[in-house]
Structure formats: C-alpha cells, structure tokens
Amino acid sequence: MRAFSNDGDASSVAILAMPGFAMKAVDRRRYHRFKTAQLVELCIPNQMMAAELVDLSDGGARLRISAGVGPVIGCRVAIRLLDQTVLMGVTRWADVEIIGMQFLSANIRAEDHLHYDDIGQQMFSLILRQQRRLSAPR
Numbered sequence: 001m002r003a004f005s006n007d008g009d010a011s012s013v014a015i016l017a018m019p020g021f022a023m024k025a026v027d028r029r030r031y032h033r034f035k036t037a038q039l040v041e042l043c044i045p046n047q048m049m050a051a052e053l054v055d056l057s058d059g060g061a062r063l064r065i066s067a068g069v070g071p072v073i074g075c076r077v078a079i080r081l082l083d084q085t086v087l088m089g090v091t092r093w094a095d096v097e098i099i100g101m102q103f104l105s106a107n108i109r110a111e112d113h114l115h116y117d118d119i120g121q122q123m124f125s126l127i128l129r130q131q132r133r134l135s136a137p138r
Contacts, residue, residue, distance in 0.1 A: 031057035034110050039130060041080040044071040048133075053079070056110045060089060060102040070099045077101055081113055082130060 033055040042051040042063060052064040061079060071077050071091045078088045079101070087108060089101040 031059040031110070033057045033062075034114055036114060038082060040082070041130065041133070042070075043078040043080065044075055051079070053081075054098065056113060058103075058108050058110050060092070060100060061087070063099050063101065064097055065099060067097050070094055080130075083113070085113060087113075 034057065035055050036053050038053040040051050040053045040063070042049050042065065049065065049069065054062040054064050056062075063079070071094070073091050073094055075091045076088070077091055078086050080086050087103055088105065089103045091099055092102045093100040
C-alpha cells in the first residue's frame with residue numbers, strides 16, 4: 001500500500017492506493033467545516049477587500065476573492081465578520097479565486113460565528129455599514 005499526501009495544502013487529503021484496488025481519499029482535517037456564504041472584509045497588508053466566507057472551521061477559513069488580487073501564501077491576514085469579530089491568520093494556500101487561511105488563535109469556535117440571531121434588527125444596518133466600508137474609495 002502506498003500513501004500520497006498533500007500536507008502543505010490546508011485541505012490535507014491523503015490518497016491511499018493498493019495494487020488492484022481503487023484509490024480512496026481520506027479526509028484528515030482536524031476540524032469540521034461549516035459551509036456558509038457571508039460577506040466579510042479581508043485585510044491584508046496595506047489593503048482591505050470584500051470576500052465571501054465559503055466555509056469556516058475552528059482552525060481556519062476558505063474565502064472567495066476577486067481573481068488575482070489575493071494575498072500570497074504565508075501572508076498574515078485578518079477577516080472581519082459581520083458581527084465585527086476579527087479573526088487573525090495566515091494564508092496557507094491560494095487558487096485563482098479561493099484562498100485558505102489558518103487561524104493564529106487556537107481558541108476559535110466556528111459555531112459562534114455562523115449565526116447572528118443575537119444581532120436582531122441591527123443586522124440590516126450592519127450589512128449596509130460593511131458594504132459602504134468595502135465600497136469606499138481608498
């Protein structure tokens with residue numbers, strides 16, 4: 001049996017192969033991913049841009065960005081969520097429009113940042129404020 005791994009990638013999927021058997025992917029992520037589609041602010045050195053939070057886990061996040069404008073691998077980044085929580089991290093992988101970041105803090109509970117029921121009526125004004133901030137000329 002041979003194992004193929006891509007440990008440098010945040011997705012960290014191992015492929016197990018045995019002669020005469022089909023290949024099988026084994027997901028080795030440490031944390032459960034929660035799918036989402038939230039507008040967030042992505043802050044990289046000297047720049048802030050809009051991004052879509054594609055999924056979130058206790059260890060990191062996957063973000064959709066405009067093609068070709070994202071941070072390089074190893075760059076320190078931060079995302080500001082709708083509830084104004086700022087999560088600091090490092091870019092671990094990047095594709096044309098998708099980046100993966102690993103959080104610097106080990107005390108993140110993704111579940112705490114998926115729903116904003118406690119915001120209530122403020123939700124609409126928070127969305128507008130974030131959209132204005134992201135569209136303001138720099």
